[in-house]
Amino acid sequence: MNSINRRSVLAGLGAAGTGLLAGCGNEAPNNPSLLSPSGSQVARAEMKRSGTGRVQSLNVTATAATLDLGGGILVKSWAFSGQIPGKEVRIPAGDTLAAEFSNQLPGATTTSVHWHGISLPGNMDGVPPVTQTPVRPGSSFTYRFIANTPGTYFFHPHVGVQVDRGLYAPLIVEDPKEPLSYDDEWVVVLDDWLDGVIGTPDDVFAELSHQSPRMDMESAGSKGPTSSPSPSASSGDGTSTRFRLSGASSPLLGSDAGDVNYPYHLVNGRVPTDPAVYTGKSGKRVRLRIINAGAATAYRVALGGHKMTITHTDGFPVEHQEVDALLIAMGERYDVLVTLGDGVFPLIAVAEGKDVAGMALVRTGSGSTPEPTVRPAELDGRIVTAAQLRASDGVRLEEKDPDMVLRVNLTGSMAAYDWGINGKQFDMADPTANPLLVQEGQRVQIDFFNSTRMWHPMHLHGHTYQLTNGGPRKDTTIVLPRSKVSVIFDADNPGQWMLHCHNGYHSEAGMMALLAYGA
DSSP: OOOHHHHTOOOOOSSOOOOOOOBTTBOOOSSOOBOOTTSHHHHHHHHTSOOOSOEEEEEEEEEEEEEEEETTEEEEEEEETTBSSOOOEEEETTOEEEEEEEEEOSTTOOBOOEEETOOOOGGGSOOTTTTSOOBOTTOEEEEEEEOOSOEEEEEEOOSTTGGGTBOOEEEEEEOTTOOOOOSEEEEEEEEEEOBTTTBOHHHHHHHHTTOOOOSSSOOOOOOOTTOOOOOOOBOSSSOBOSSBOOSOEEGGGTEEOOSBOOSEEEETTBOTTSOOEEEOOTTOEEEEEEEEOOSSOOEEEEETTOOEEEEEETTEEEEEEEESEEEEOTTOEEEEEEEOOSSEEEEEEEETTTSOEEEEEEESSOOOOOOTTOOOGGGGSOEEOGGGOOBOGGGOOOOOOOSEEEEEEEEOOTTTTOOEETTBOOOTTSTTSSOEEEOTTOEEEEEEEEOSSBOEEEEESSOOEEETTTOOEESEEEEOTTEEEEEEEEOOSOSEEEEEESSHHHHHHTOEEEEEEBO
C-alpha cells in the first residue's frame, strides 16, 4: 500500500485538503472541509451500531518468523504470531472485538492492521496516516469495534507492500441465527508467495516501478532446500526482470493475467507437494470460506469430483448458484457449500492465466494422494464470476436514484508503472488532496472506467457496495480492461476511506483515492 515508510510521512490525520470531485463532471469547492476519521459524527454513527455488549479480547503480534511452507521449504518472512495464515479469529455478530496489536517487526518498520471488509469507525480502519499514526516498532495499538455484520473477512497491514508478506489471518463473524444448514466449516486461505525465496516484496516493487530497492525494510532471505532463487534476467534494455512476469493471459481477466512471477502458490500456508488436509466424512455438507489473501494473483478454484454451491461473496448472501469452479481476485471472499464424496480429492487454486497452482486435500476415505500437478475437469466446467451473481432479497439495496455519481477512471500502464485514479497517483504525503467527496445520507454511484490493459480488483473501505441491476453486495470487485463497472452504496459510515486496487503493487504505485465525507 502506498508507503508511508517510503515517504516518511506522519502527518495528514483528520482535516482538510484541496480536491477535485470526480462526480458528474463537477468540481468540488477549493479546500473542501472533510470529516475527521475520529470526529463527533463518526462517534454518533458508531453509537447507532447494534451490539451485544460482549467484548472479545485478543492479542495480535506482527513479528519476523521462520515459516514452514511444507516440503522442507523454510523461509524467513513476517507473520502474525509466527504462523501463516495467522490464527483464525471467530466472533459472534454484535460482539465487540478488542485487538491489542503489537509491532515487533525488525528495524524501523512501521505497520498497522486493516480489517478488510468490516464496517467500523474510521479511526479503527488501520490506514496510516489517514486514519491513525503508524504503529512504530516496539509499540502497540488497540483496535476496538463492533463486528455487527456476519460473514467471511480477514485482516492484513496497510503499509507499503507488506500485504505480500505473511501478515494475514481470517476473521469470521458468526451469525447467531445462521440460516444455512451444514455439518462443518473449512476456512481456505489462498496466497501467492515469494518472500524469502527469490527476494522481498520491496525488491519486486523496485523492479516493477524502476526504482532502487528501499533500505528501510529488513530483508527476508532464508530459503529451504527446494527454493533456490531464480537468476536475474534482462528485458533487453538492461532492465532486470527477475520478478516480472510476461505472457500470462486469461480471457476471464480480459487478457493480461498478472505482473509478478511467484515461485509458490499456497493454500493454508502449504505448497502443493506437502498440502494442507481437511479430514471429513462422506455425505457430510461442508461450508468452505475461501479467502484470497494474495497480493497480485486471481485464482480459479475447484474441488475435484464435486460441485460447489455459492452462497456468499464478501460476507453477504447471494442467490445460490451451483458451479464447477469460481474466480476469486485479491481481497475477495466466497462461501460455498459442498457435499463430500468418498475418497481423496484435490482442492485446486490455479493462478489464473499462469498454469501454476496451489493445492489442498479433502480426505474422507481411502485413496492415493493426487499429484501436485493434477487439474480436475471441474476447472474447465461452469465457472461463475461476481458479475453473474445476484444479492439475496434480505440484503439487496432499495432501488432509488443516486444523489451523487462519482466517475473513477483507472489509469496507468505496466511500462511506466504509473497506476493511478483519474490520472493522478495517490500520495501519502498529501492524502487529502483530490478527494472523492460525498455527504452522509447520500445514495452514491461509482462508475469505474478501466482505460488500462490490466484488470483491477477495486476495494472500498468502510462500506459494502452493490453491483448495479441487482448484483451482489461486495467490497471488492474485478474491473476488466477497457470496461465499465457501476456500483452503488449508501453513505452511512462517515469518515475518510480508501478506495484502491487490491493488487498490492498497483496500489503502492498510486492506484488509490480518498473517499471522504464532507463536514
